[in-house]
Amino acid sequence: MPQEVGKQYSALLQKYIQHEDETDLYAAQQVSRKFIEKKISPEEVISLHKTSVEEIFPELAVKIGPSYDFLIEVMIHYGLALMEHQSLIRKQEAMQIEMDVAVKVQDMLLETSIPKVEGLDIGLVSKPAKKMSGDYVYFIEQKDGEACVAVADVMGKGLPAALCMSMIKFGMDSLRSSATEPQHVLQVINQIVEKSMDDSMFISMFYGKFDKKTCEFTYGSAGHEPALLYRADEDRFIELDAKGLLLGIRKDVDFQQKSVEMSSGDFIVMLTDGVTEGRNAEGFIEEEVILDMLRTMKDRPAQQIVDHLYTELFKMQNYMLHDDFTLVLFKKE
Amino acid sequence: MNNRSSVEIFTEWDIVAARQLGRNEAKNSGFGTVDQARITTAISELARNIYLYAGKGKIEIERLETDGMKGMTIIASDEGPGIPDLRRVMEDGFSTSGGLGAGMPGVKRLMDDFKVESEVGKGTTITATKWLR
C-alpha cells in the first residue's frame, strides 16, 4: 500500500468524521479510483481503514479491532472475484482482437464484385448477425452478357459457418470459366461440400443467372428460400422455387432448373431466411409486410430498394439482427 | 532453519484447525493482518478441496528463511483422484470457482509462488509460498 495514498485516506477520513462534508466524500471517491487503478484490494482498504480508525479513536482500538479483522476475512473473496472479473475482461478484449483479424480475412477471401450487364440493375445488402457472417453471395460476370449469382446460407452463425464458405468459394472459383447452368453448379458444389462437411452442417443455396440477350433468368435451388419475382405489368409477386435438397446431405441429388422471362420494370429478389424469419415482440414479421415494402419501392433503383428493406426490417426487429440478413435484387431496366 | 507442522484433513472441522495453524504461523512469521487473512484463506481453499474431492489429505506448513528472506510455505497433499485437466482448472471462470474468484486461480492470486503436481488415480500436491515484504 503506497504510503501517500494511505496518508491521504486517513486525512480525508478524519476530516469527514469532524465535518461530514460532501466535498470530503467526493475527494474520497477520487482516492478509491486511485486504489482500483493501483490494484489495491478491498481487504487492504479495510485494513487501512482499521488503522486510521484506531489512530483517530485510540480508546476504541482494542474493542473495535476484531470487528475489522472479521470484515477483512469476509472481503477476501470479494477481492478475488474482482481480480477474476478483471482478468476475464482482458481475455475478452484479446479475443475481440483475434476475431477482428478473422473478420478481415473473411472479407478479403469472400470479396465479390457486382456484375455490370447492360439492361440489368443489381442491388446487394448483406449484414451479419454476429461478427462473422454465415450468408454468402458470389457473383460471376460472363463475357457474353450473363450475370450469375449464388446466394448461400451456411447453417449456423459465426466462425464454423465462415470456414464452410471457403469451400464454396473455391468451388465457385473453379466453375467461373466453365458451364454455369444452375443445375450443374449446384451439383458440383454439392459434391464438394458433401465430402468435407461435418455431419450437422448443411448449406442452402440459390443460384440464378440472367442472360441479357434473351432476358431470361434461369435458376435452381438447394433447399433455399424461394426467390420472389415481381411482374410490373401485372403488379404481382410470384414465388420462384425449384426443388432441390440442401447441400451436403447426399452425394447424388437432382436439382430442378427453371426459367422466367423478365420484362422492363420486373425484378427478382433473392434472400436468406434472416429476411423472412424476422421477429419482433409480437411474433414473426409476415411476408405481406415485405411484399408491400417492395411494392412501394418498385420504381426505384435496385440498390435503393434493398437498402430501404434492410433499414425498415432492422427497425421492426428492434434494431437487432437475429440471423444474417442478405438480399440480392436483379431489376430489368 | 525450517519449521514444519501439519494437520490431517478428514472432517470439515479439520479445515478450521488448518486455518488456525496457518494463521498462528503467519503471525509468528511477522505477516501483517491482511496477509495473515490471505494465507489463511489459501489454506482454507486447499483444505476444502481436499475434504470435498479427495476425502482425506494433509496440510503442512513450513516457515522459511533463505538469504535474509522470510516466508511461509503451504503444502497441500492428498491421494485422491488427481486433476485430469490442469489447464482448465487453472482457468478463470471455471466451474469450481464459478465467478466467485476462488478455486485454484484464487489460491494462486493470494500467494506469491504456486506449484501443482497431480496424477490421475494417484493424487495431488499443491505447494504455495508467500514472502514477507
Next chain:
Amino acid sequence: MNLQVDVEQNDCVHVFKIIGEIDAFTAPTLKEQLEKVADQPECQAVLDFSQVNYMDSTGLGVFVAFYKKVKAVDGSVKIVGVNKRLKRLFEITGLDDIVEIEMESGDSNGTV
C-alpha cells in the same frame, strides 16, 4: 425457453415426443436424446413435432446430423405432427423428399 423430449421405445421403433421450441439454446438437448439411439442398426426413429411450434436452422442441423447417422446404419426417420410452418421448412429444404412426413392433420407426403 426450455425443451422437453419424451422417449418411448417399442422394439426397434423409437418415438421422440418433442415439446417446445427448437433453437440454438435448446437444440443441444434434442441432440443429446437423439444421439442415444442413432447408431442402432435398422431401427426406425419417429419424431413427433405436434408440440413444436418453431424450429430454426440449428434445429435443422441436429435433425440432419441425426438423419445421416441413422441412414448410415440402414435405419429410417419419420416425422409426424408438423404444423404448416414446419412443413414448409421441410419442403423448401427438400428434406421432405428423403424422409416421410405426416402433418398434424394426418396427411402424409408419401415418401418411404
